[in-house]
Amino acid sequence: MASPPPLTLISATPSPFARMNRIVLKLKNIPFTLQNEIPWEKTTATPLYNPLEKLPILLFPDDRAPVYDSAHINEYLVAKYADWGPKLLTGDTDLDLRIRQIVVLSEGCLDAIVIANFECARAEGMQSGLWLERQNRKIDGAMRAFSDMVTKRRGEGKAFLVGEALSLADIAVVCCLGILEFAGVRVGWREKYGVLGEWWAGLEDLDVFRETRPVAFALREQVV
């Protein structure tokens, strides 16, 4: 494929969702421009492209409609640029089902992290302990599941979660744990889940992960 005009990714500097897309774009060496936004602020461009007002959003250099949702964007990139760089899916239907399941789990964990974060941002007396507990159960459940799967794979001598190469599953789990670490959501998790912590640190140290690590932004508007 001849080098096409660059795509645009609407992203936020700390966003673990957008980070998953940035990693795929970089691994596959797909030309793209990064447009950083703060999706929680009134001036953000996200509602122009996504009625759900969320990023990441992929914009095309022509009149094709914007594509949103990190997993949906990655599915497109992996299929469209299948011969560019690493495959990131195996091509085996059952293994790929497993990869996509791990992506779904990571995204669910990320959603719970976002919800819990904003619940904690409510004024005292306005917070729901029950709601927060529910979100925390999801985060802790996902972390236990990540830990179990990595421990099993490491026990089998495998470096990656599914198959023999880095896949969308590894990228999703590394980004999910990366934001936990960055935001200090579960201080001490790397000691508590030693095998998971070591596996994460090994991947997080690779260039493409290092270059896309979360960076804080200053949110000036009230969200909840």
Ligand SMILES: N[C@@H](CCC(=O)N[C@@H](CS)C(=O)NCC(=O)O)C(=O)O
């Ligand atoms: N399921 C979506 C979640 C994306 C998401 O929650 N993005 C956050 C930023 S990290 C956002 O834009 N939130 C703004 C809002 O919910 O209004 C995906 O995977 O792309």
